[in-house]
Amino acid sequence: SQTIHQWPATLVQPVGSPLSLECTVEGTSNPNLYWYRQAAGRGLQLLFYSVGIGQISSEVPQNLSASRPQDRQFILSSKKLLLSDSGFYLCACHTNRGLAEAFFGQGTRLTVV
Amino acid sequence: AQSVTQLDSHVSVSEGTPVLLRCNYSSSYSPSLFWYVQHPNKGLQLLLKYTSAATLVKGINGFEAEFKKSETSFHLTKPSAHMSDAAEYFCVVIFMNRDDKIIFGKGTRLHILP
Numbered sequence: 001s002q003t004i005h006q007w008p009a010t011l012v013q014p015v016g017s018p019l020s021l022e023c024t025v026e027g028t029s030n031p032n033l034y035w036y037r038q039a040a041g042r043g044l045q046l047l048f049y050s051v052g053i054g055q056i057s058s059e060v061p062q063n064l065s066a067s068r069p070q071d072r073q074f075i076l077s078s079k080k081l082l083l084s085d086s087g088f089y090l091c092a093c094h095t096n097r098g099l100a101e102a103f104f105g106q107g108t109r110l111t112v113v
Numbered sequence: 114a115q116s117v118t119q120l121d122s123h124v125s126v127s128e129g130t131p132v133l134l135r136c137n138y139s140s141s142y143s144p145s146l147f148w149y150v151q152h153p154n155k156g157l158q159l160l161l162k163y164t165s166a167a168t169l170v171k172g173i174n175g176f177e178a179e180f181k182k183s184e185t186s187f188h189l190t191k192p193s194a195h196m197s198d199a200a201e202y203f204c205v206v207i208f209m210n211r212d213d214k215i216i217f218g219k220g221t222r223l224h225i226l227p
Contacts, residue, residue: 043218044203094215102215107156
């Protein structure tokens with residue numbers, strides 16, 4: 001079965017520092033991968049999605065970027081964090097072989113101070 | 114365009130009474146449908162999923178949902194609410210097309226009154 005590993009679970013970073021959140025998938029190949037963010041008291045907002053290595057689509061303009069260096073690896077980055085980057089970040093994947101099914105990481109709670 | 118709508122942003126029920134959280138989708142493609150729950154400061158937990166098998170799906174903690182294609186709905190129900198059910202609930206949809214995204218509803222916050 002498929003599993004998603006996302007780390008770290010919590011992170012406190014100062015304003016202006018860089019960010020790297022990593023997500024890896026096991027148990028499948030060529031998945032669609034996603035990064036979502038949930039700001040305090042808000043729903044889940046799609047930030048980036050990827051249908052293959054090196055293919056990244058951005059949903060909203062922001063201070064963040066994403067990369068997919070390997071088939072089952074998806075990285076969320078920032079060169080300089082802003083206070084408004086605080087939130088809950090969630091990695092997700094799905095495959096479209098047979099029945100489409102979604103899998104989620106455990107999330108990373110980022111606090112920018 | 115494909116979309117998913119959770120009709121209520123907040124639902125309040127008394128403990129021991131039924132719960133109904135509504136979800137509708139819009140698409141010409143066949144969907145896979147999920148309900149997830151998020152307790153405060155926690156990740157997402159899968160309650161149940163529909164992936165083109167039985168239309169009435171039973172999940173964890175006494176929740177169930179029924180896929181109604183004619184109504185394009187996948188409402189979540191529970192016969193008797195418990196205080197521990199207080200949380201945010203997300204309806205999630207994937208459509209049977211490789212380039213489609215996982216689409217989240219905006220969430221429904223369920224409040225349980227003593």
